[in-house]
Amino acid sequence: MEVIDNALYSALELSTAPQAQNDYRPQQKSSKHTTYASCHCCPDFWMGYGDHCYYFSMKKKNWNSSLEFCLAKGSQLLMFTDNQEMNLLKSFLDEGFYWIGLRNNSGWRWEDGSVLNFSRVISNSLVQKCVAIGKDGLQASSCEVPLQWACKKVRL
DSSP states (O other): EEEEEEEEEEEOOSSOOOOOTOOOBBOOOTTTTTTOTTOOOOOOTTEEEEEEEEEEEOOOHHHHHHHHHHHHHHHHOOSSSHHHHHHHHHHOOOOSEEOOOEESSEEEEEESBBBOOOSSSOOOOOTEEEEEEEEEEEEEETTOOOOOOEEEEEHH
8 A cells, every 4th residue: 555645545456257246345446457358246336246236325315316316327226026135135234224116106016016025114104105224124204305225236
């Protein structure tokens, strides 16, 4: 490591081998001389697990703005297919809630139109049409509340 102009820089050499399937570490920027022709990597600041990359925001936005962010990154607001994946993802979360791709549209439906059929959404008001995930599970909220969000996409 060397200090240049009061900024700390470190050289990082990355293997060109495919990333391990259960690598939870955020991706680091690589040298412009390194090629990744066979790498199934996730973008910077995304975490890889299995065949997917996950992004957990630090900022807060309403549900629609969160959806727009994910779509602009070639991803979707987080959707999961079973309790096992949901519990795994809850283990990544800090305190607080993260918007996911689930809302009340003639019942609790994912953004792809499929019905939530493996968990329960805690809701205490009819105006709570969007869903966030926290350590304790799925919680309905007004879609206008600014929360952090989570995106998911297939590894490239």
